[in-house]
Amino acid sequence: MTANFDFYFDFSSPYGYLASTQIEALAAEFERQVNWHPILLGPMFKAMGSAPLSEIPLKGKYALHDFERSARLFGIPYAQPKEFPIGTVAAARAVLYLQRNTPEKAADFAKRIYRGYFAEGRDIGQPDTVLALAEEAGLDRSELANGMALEEVKDQLKKSVADAMALGIFGSPFIVVDGEPFWGFDRFDHIRKWLRTRG
Amino acid sequence: MTANFDFYFDFSSPYGYLASTQIEALAAEFERQVNWHPILLGPMFKAMGSAPLSEIPLKGKYALHDFERSARLFGIPYAQPKEFPIGTVAAARAVLYLQRNTPEKAADFAKRIYRGYFAEGRDIGQPDTVLALAEEAGLDRSELANGMALEEVKDQLKKSVADAMALGIFGSPFIVVDGEPFWGFDRFDHIRKWLRTRG
Numbered sequence: 001m002t003a004n005f006d007f008y009f010d011f012s013s014p015y016g017y018l019a020s021t022q023i024e025a026l027a028a029e030f031e032r033q034v035n036w037h038p039i040l041l042g043p044m045f046k047a048m049g050s051a052p053l054s055e056i057p058l059k060g061k062y063a064l065h066d067f068e069r070s071a072r073l074f075g076i077p078y079a080q081p082k083e084f085p086i087g088t089v090a091a092a093r094a095v096l097y098l099q100r101n102t103p104e105k106a107a108d109f110a111k112r113i114y115r116g117y118f119a120e121g122r123d124i125g126q127p128d129t130v131l132a133l134a135e136e137a138g139l140d141r142s143e144l145a146n147g148m149a150l151e152e153v154k155d156q157l158k159k160s161v162a163d164a165m166a167l168g169i170f171g172s173p174f175i176v177v178d179g180e181p182f183w184g185f186d187r188f189d190h191i192r193k194w195l196r197t198r199g
Numbered sequence: 200m201t202a203n204f205d206f207y208f209d210f211s212s213p214y215g216y217l218a219s220t221q222i223e224a225l226a227a228e229f230e231r232q233v234n235w236h237p238i239l240l241g242p243m244f245k246a247m248g249s250a251p252l253s254e255i256p257l258k259g260k261y262a263l264h265d266f267e268r269s270a271r272l273f274g275i276p277y278a279q280p281k282e283f284p285i286g287t288v289a290a291a292r293a294v295l296y297l298q299r300n301t302p303e304k305a306a307d308f309a310k311r312i313y314r315g316y317f318a319e320g321r322d323i324g325q326p327d328t329v330l331a332l333a334e335e336a337g338l339d340r341s342e343l344a345n346g347m348a349l350e351e352v353k354d355q356l357k358k359s360v361a362d363a364m365a366l367g368i369f370g371s372p373f374i375v376v377d378g379e380p381f382w383g384f385d386r387f388d389h390i391r392k393w394l395r396t397r398g
Contacts, residue, residue: 048256049248057247058369062380073392170257181261186385193272 004033006176008164009110010041011088012052012125013172014067014078015185017118020111021076023175026188030195032177036099036107038092039161044170052085070185077119086117086125089157090148094130096156097147098139105139112137203232205375207363208309209240210287211251211324212371213266213277214384216317219310220275222374225387229394231376235298235306237291238360243369251284269384276318285316285324288356289347293329295355296346297338304338311336 005027009016027034045051053063064080071078091113098106116122116133123129127148135141147153164174168181175182175191182191204226208215226233244250252262263279270277290312297305315321315332322328326347334340346352363373367380374381374390381390 044257048258050255050258056249058243058364058367059247061367062369062382065380066382069393070389073389073396165257168257168260170261181264183261183265184385186383189388190269190272194268197272 002031003178004035006035006037008037008039008169008172008174008176010039010172011091011113011117012085013041014080014118015070016172017114018070018074018076018078019173019175019185019188020114022074022185022188023173024107026191029192034107036095036110037160037164038088038095038110038157039164039169039172040088040092040157041172043161044165047165048170054084077115079119079121081117081121081123083123083125086123088125090127090130091124092157093148093153094134094144096160097144097150097153100153100156101147102139109134109137109139201230202377203234205234205236207236207238207368207371207373207375209238209371210290210312210316211284212240213279213317214269215371216277216313217269217273217275218372218374218384218387219313221273221384221387222372223306225390228391233306235294235309236359236363237287237294237309237356238363238368238371239287239291239356240371242360243364246364247369253283276314278318278320280316280320280322282322282324285322287324289326289329290323291356292347292352293333293343295359296343296349296352299352299355300346301338308333308336308338 005023007019007023009020023034041052054060056063068078068080094113095106095110098109112133113124113130116129117124122133124133131141131145134144167176169176171183173185175187177191177195180194204222206218206222208219222233240251253259255262267277267279293312294305294309297308311332312323312329315328316323321332323332330340330344333343366375368375370382372384374386376390376394379393
């Protein structure tokens with residue numbers, strides 16, 4: 001089978017960022033490509049009665065340590081953002097708009113947003129930051145600003161989150177491969193083992 | 200440095216079981232031994248406002264799938280227990296008693312309890328099951344029964360949990376290596392990388 005990897009992520013998710021730097025290489029090991037699905041963790045946390053990792057007593061302090069250590073151990077640039085976590089509606093809408101209009105640019109821009117936030121201290125919770133990153137990347141800023149405000153783009157994001165939850169997706173990163181669900185950057189090796197040994 | 204690995208686990212934790220089958224081999228790669236620390240997740244979940252994985256909406260169904268798949272991908276026998284999760288006070292007290300009186304037998308019996316629960320369908324939430332496993336392992340059943348009821352053993356378990364929480368430990372398995380904390384069976388590779396590359 002050669003179906004694409006479905007890669008679900010929230011732009012405020014550190015492990016989602018780490019995964020975003022390696023998911024294409026992982027998929028390429030199995031001659032696959034990646035479908036990028038920006039989602040929002042907020043509604044998922046609400047359904048689970050959960051909260052962002054860093055805000056949970058006991059677990060929060062460890063999580064902040066593990067974000068940085070995981071990045072270091074895998075050689076990925078990382079600087080814990082000062083504003084964290086943040087709202088990621090604007091960033092997600094920007095990627096969804098590009099996927100509709102210039103799909104060949106959407107994945108690279110998703111990676112650019114993630115890197116801006118988790119490696120360069122850019123506050124991507126602000127729509128203006130997302131637009132500035134777009135401009136720097138050679139995209140049309142005013143077209144994107146208009147695109148992010150389109151009702152169909154807003155509706156698409158709501159639908160994407162609802163569809164993901166209906167599929168049982170509850171976290172970031174979340175990868176679905178040939179119908180098999182994997183949650184977490186730390187499941188990349190499981191994906192490898194699973195694809196090599198199943199059947 | 201050659202300090203032991205500190206290995207914290209709750210007997211109701213599937214990933215703790217998976218880790219219990221490999222922690223000694225991992226430690227041995229670095230010429231270390233393992234200190235086994237039975238703890239109780241209940242007080243930690245309470246502090247975090249959390250719950251057993253399998254009981255969390257959305258996440259629970261995935262977790263049950265991931266327990267079995269993780270075991271399969273690593274070649275570890277696993278059968279999801281019918282009674283799950285369970286109370287693990289009796290099992291933890293049994294190991295603590297052995298650590299005081301016949302410490303050379305404690306780690307093997309901890310592994311035996313875990314295997315009984317997660318591979319053989321033995322309901323280790325029942326003190327009688329723990330005692331039956333002890334008898335089968337050639338331990339003195341009545342001595343262990345008396346030992347599990349000792350006030351100092353009961354106090355030791357409370358102290359172990361409180362000490363662990365004071366160290367920032369909140370889950371199972373949790374491994375501390377040279378002061379560095381690692382949460383999860385999926386951090387075994389991080390432990391390797393960390394020990395090989397630090398400093």
